[in-house]
Amino acid sequence: MKNIQESIKEILANAVNQLYQIDWKPMQIVIEATSADFEGDFTFVVFPLLKISKKGPEQTANEIAEYLRKDTTVIASIEVVKGFVNLTVQTSYWTNFTLLNAQNISFGYSTPQSKENVLVEYSSPNTNKPLHLGHIRNNLLGFSVIQILKANGYHVKSCNLINDRGIHICKSMYAWLQQGNGETPASAQMKGDHLVGKYYVAFEKQHKLEKEALIQNGLDEETASKQTKSMLQAQELLRKWEAGDQATIDVWKTMNGWVYEGFNATYKQLGVEFDQYYYESETYLLGKKLVEEGLQQGSFFKKENGSVWVDLTADGLDQKLLLRADGTSVYITQDMGTAALKYNDFKYDKSIYVVGNEQDYHFKVLQLILAKTNKPYASGIYHLSYGMVELPEGKMKSREGTVVDADDLMQDMFDNAKQITTDLGKTEGLSLDEQNQLFQTIGLGALKYFLLKVDPKKKMMFNPKESIDFQGNTGPFIQYTHARIKSVLRNAKDTSFEFDSNQVKLSAFEKNMVKGLHQFPGIVDEAARDLSPGVICNYCYDLAKLFNQLYHEHSILKEQDENQRKFRLILCMFTAQVLNRAGALLGIQMPERM
RNA sequence: GGUUCCAUAGCUCAGCUGGAUAGAGCAACGGUUUUCUAAACCGUGGGCCGCAGGUUCGAGUCCUGCUGGAACUACCA
Numbered sequence: 001m002k003n004i005q006e007s008i009k010e011i012l013a014n015a016v017n018q019l020y021q022i023d024w025k026p027m028q029i030v031i032e033a034t035s036a037d038f039e040g041d042f043t044f045v046v047f048p049l050l051k052i053s054k055k056g057p058e059q060t061a062n063e064i065a066e067y068l069r070k071d072t073t074v075i076a077s078i079e080v081v082k083g084f085v086n087l088t089v090q091t092s093y094w095t096n097f098t099l100l101n102a103q104n105i106s107f108g109y110s111t112p113q114s115k116e117n118v119l120v121e122y123s124s125p126n127t128n129k130p131l132h133l134g135h136i137r138n139n140l141l142g143f144s145v146i147q148i149l150k151a152n153g154y155h156v157k158s159c160n161l162i163n164d165r166g167i168h169i170c171k172s173m174y175a176w177l178q179q180g181n182g183e184t185p186a187s188a189q190m191k192g193d194h195l196v197g198k199y200y201v202a203f204e205k206q207h208k209l210e211k212e213a214l215i216q217n218g219l220d221e222e223t224a225s226k227q228t229k230s231m232l233q234a235q236e237l238l239r240k241w242e243a244g245d246q247a248t249i250d251v252w253k254t255m256n257g258w259v260y261e262g263f264n265a266t267y268k269q270l271g272v273e274f275d276q277y278y279y280e281s282e283t284y285l286l287g288k289k290l291v292e293e294g295l296q297q298g299s300f301f302k303k304e305n306g307s308v309w310v311d312l313t314a315d316g317l318d319q320k321l322l323l324r325a326d327g328t329s330v331y332i333t334q335d336m337g338t339a340a341l342k343y344n345d346f347k348y349d350k351s352i353y354v355v356g357n358e359q360d361y362h363f364k365v366l367q368l369i370l371a372k373t374n375k376p377y378a379s380g381i382y383h384l385s386y387g388m389v390e391l392p393e394g395k396m397k398s399r400e401g402t403v404v405d406a407d408d409l410m411q412d413m414f415d416n417a418k419q420i421t422t423d424l425g426k427t428e429g430l431s432l433d434e435q436n437q438l439f440q441t442i443g444l445g446a447l448k449y450f451l452l453k454v455d456p457k458k459k460m461m462f463n464p465k466e467s468i469d470f471q472g473n474t475g476p477f478i479q480y481t482h483a484r485i486k487s488v489l490r491n492a493k494d495t496s497f498e499f500d501s502n503q504v505k506l507s508a509f510e511k512n513m514v515k516g517l518h519q520f521p522g523i524v525d526e527a528a529r530d531l532s533p534g535v536i537c538n539y540c541y542d543l544a545k546l547f548n549q550l551y552h553e554h555s556i557l558k559e560q561d562e563n564q565r566k567f568r569l570i571l572c573m574f575t576a577q578v579l580n581r582a583g584a585l586l587g588i589q590m591p592e593r594m
Numbered sequence: 595g596g597u598u599c600c601a602u603a604g605c606u607c608a609g610c611u612g613g614a615u616a617g618a619g620c621a622a623c624g625g626u627u628u629u630c631u632a633a634a635c636c637g638u639g640g641g642c643c644g645c646a647g648g649u650u651c652g653a654g655u656c657c658u659g660c661u662g663g664a665a666c667u668a669c670c671a
Contacts, residue, residue, distance in 0.1 A: 030611090032610090032613085035613095035614060037614075037615075038614075043613090043614090045613060045614090047613075047651060047652075050651075057651080081614070082614070083613085083614090083651085083652095084613080084614065126671065163671060165671095166670080166671055167670065167671080168670085168671065280671090305669095307669065316597080317597085317667090318596095318667075321668085321669055323669090324669040325669065326669080328669085330668090330669070330670080330671085331670075331671050334671090356665095357598090357599070357664095357665070357666090358664095358665055358666065359665095359666085360597095360598060360599080360665080360666070361597080361598080361665090361666050361667065362666085364597095364598090385599090387599085387600085387664095387665095388664085388665080390664090394664095395664085395665095420633070421633090424631095424632095424633065426631085426633085442633090450606095453607075453608085454606090454607065454608095455607090455608085457599080457600090458599095458600075458607090459599090459600075459664075459665090460606085460607085461605090461606065461607095462606095463605090463606090466605090466606090466620090469606095469619075469620065470633060471619085471620085471633055471634090472618085472619040472620060472633090473606095473607085473608090473618060473619040473620085474619080474633085476633055477619095477633065477634085479633085480631080480633045480634075481633095481634085483631070483633095484630090484631050484633095484634080486631095487630075487631055488630050488631085491630055492630085522610095526610065529610095530610085534607095534608085535610085537608095538608060538609095538618090541608095541618080541619090542618095545618090548634055548635065549634095549635070549636095551630080551631095551634080551635085552626090552634070552635045552636085553635090555629070555630070556630060557629095557630045558629065558630070593631080594631085594633075
C-alpha cells in the first residue's frame with residue numbers, strides 16, 4: 001500500500017498542474033501535518049505558488065480546494081484558512097491502517113541489513129578510574145544510535161576502544177605500589193575500577209602536595225608539576241612499560257584486569273554491549289608505522305629534533321604533532337592506527353565515533369590526516385559529537401572529585417524507584433526477584449530517558465541535589481502508560497477481533513491516537529538521519545500522552561458498541577507495541593505492570 | 595589572540611528541511627477516581643525566543659554585527 005502522504009502529493013501535483021499549466025512532480029509538493037488548532041489531517045501551503053497562480057493566497061487556496069473536491073476517494077473534506085489548504089483524509093484510511101499494522105511487529109522498521117555497513121565506536125574509557133555520568137551519556141547515546149541505525153536497515157557493529165596505556169594508568173600504578181600494601185578488590189571489598197580510581201585520586205593528592213612544596217621553593221607551576229617525585233616516578237613506569245619491563249607489565253595487567261571486571265559490571269547493568277574491543281596498547285604501534293609511511297610519501301615532515309608533524313595550515317588549522325622527538329606516540333597517532341585496524345576488520349562504509357565535543361578539533365585533524373594519506377576510509381569517518389554533562393558548579397573533573405559516579409547514580413535510581421513503587425503500594429503480588437527487576441527497570445528507565453531526551457549536540461545540566469523525576473515527561477511515565485495498556489489487555493475477555501471496521505467512528509481522541517501511531521516510521525527515519533535518540537524520546541512522550549488522554553475520555557472495556565470496543569482494544573495493542581519498539585531503540589524496557 | 599559550539603517561561607528542555615495564536619515537564623495554585631492502573635487527566639498564572647540590523651508574503655528557525663557563556667587551540671589522553 002502506498003503511503004498516504006505520497007498519494008496526497010500526487011493528487012496535489014495533479015491539481016496544481018491542471019490549474020496552472022505547469023509540470024510539478026509530486027516530489028516538489030510539500031505537505032505537513034495540520035496544526036492541532038485547525039480541522040484537517042494534512043496541510044498544503046499555497047504561498048510558494050502565488051507567483052504562478054498570480055492570485056491572492058486565499059483565492060489560490062480556494063481554487064485548489066475546488067478542484068480537489070471533485071474526487072473524494074482519498075480526501076474526504078477540505079477547509080481553506082487563508083493560504084492554507086487543510087485536507088481531511090477518509091476515515092477508512094485510518095481504520096484500515098490500524099488493522100493492518102497493529103500486530104505487525106516490524107512496523108516502523110526497515111528490512112534488516114539492507115543498507116551500508118556502519119561501525120559505531122562508543123564508551124572508550126580510560127582505565128585509571130571508574131565510569132561517571134558523562135560516560136553514561138556516552139554509553140546510552142552509542143547504544144541507542146546503534147539500535148536506531150539497525151531499525152533503519154543498516155548493518156551495524158559496535159566497538160569499544162579502551163585507553164589502557166599511558167601516563168594516567170601509570171599514576172594509579174605508582175600510588176598502588178607505594179601505598180597499596182597489596183590491596184585487591186577482594187581484600188578491599190571494592191569494585192576493581194573503584195579501587196584503581198582510589199589510587200588515582202591518591203596519586204593526585206600526593207602530587208599536589210609535592211607540587212606546592214616545589215612552588216614554595218621558587219619553581220613556576222608548570223615546571224613544578226613536571227618535577228614532583230610522583231610525576232617523575234609515574235613517567236618512569238611509563239618508560240619501563242614501553243620497554244617491556246616484565247614486573248611493570250604484570251602490575252599493569254593486574255590493575256587493568258580489575259578495572260575491566262568493574263567496567264563489565266557497569267556495562268551489564270546499563271544494558272550496553274560491544275561486538276569488539278580494541279586496546280590502545282595494541283594499536284599505537286600500528287599508528288607509528290602509518291606515520292612512518294606518511295613521512296616517506298611526503299605527507300608529513302620531520303623537524304630538526306626528530307619530531308614528526310603534519311602541516312594543516314592550508315585547511316585553516318595549525319601544524320599538528322604526530323610523533324614526539326623521542327619517537328613515542330601521541331593520541332592522534334594511536335587513533336590513526338585504530339582507524340586502519342577497524343577498517344581492516346569491518347570494511348565499513350561509515351565509522352561513527354561517539355565522543356564528546358571537546359574533541360571536535362581532534363577529529364577534524366584525524367579526518368584530514370587520513371585524507372592526506374589517501375586512506376579509502378577517510379571520508380567515512382564521522383564524529384558524533386555530544387555535549388558535556390555539567391553540574392551546577394560546572395564541568396565534572398575527576399581529579400577534583402566533582403564527579404557523579406555511574407554505579408552510585410544507578411544505585412540511587414534503583415532506591416528511588418523502590419521508594420516510589422512501595423509508597424504507591426504497587427509491590428503487591430510480586431516476588432522479591434520480580435520487585436527488584438521492576439525497580440531496576442523503572443530506575444534505569446528514568447535515568448536513560450533523562451539523558452537521552454536532550455539533543456546530543458547540546459550540553460546538559462544535572463543537579464545531584466534534585467533527583468531525577470518519575471512524573472511528567474519522564475521514562476517512568478512512558479513505562480506506566482505501557483503497563484496501563486497491558487493491564488487493560490489482560491482484563492479484556494473477548495480477544496477475537498472479528499468486527500465491522502466500516503462501522504467504526506473515530507472520535508477526536510481516537511483519531512489523534514491513530515495519527516500518532518502513523519508517524520512512527522517517519523520518526524524512526526528522522527532519528528537515524530539526525531543520529532538523535534531525542535527524537536524517539538519526544539515521540540514516546542507524545543504518544544503516551546495521547547493514550548492517557550484517550551484512556552481518560554473513553555471507556556475501553558465497557559464500551560457498549562462492539563465494533564468500537566474492539567477497535568479500541570486494537571488501538572491499545574498497537575500503542576503498546578509501538579511504545580515497546582520505541583523503548584527498545586532507547587534501551588528502555590517496558591514493564592508489563594508497575 | 596584564533597577556531598568551533600551554545601543562548602527559548604523561575605528551573606530542565608522541545609520546536610523537523612522558514613509557515614497559522616512559540617510548546618512540554620518540574621515548581622505554584624485549583625479541579626477530576628461508586629467505572630478498565632491517579633507514576634494519570636483537566637484548568638490558571640508565567641515569554642521583547644540574549645541585543646541590533648538584514649533577506650522573505652512570512653523568521654525562534656536563514657545571513658551579518660554585537661553581548662554573554664563553554665570547549666578546543668599540549669611533545670596529556
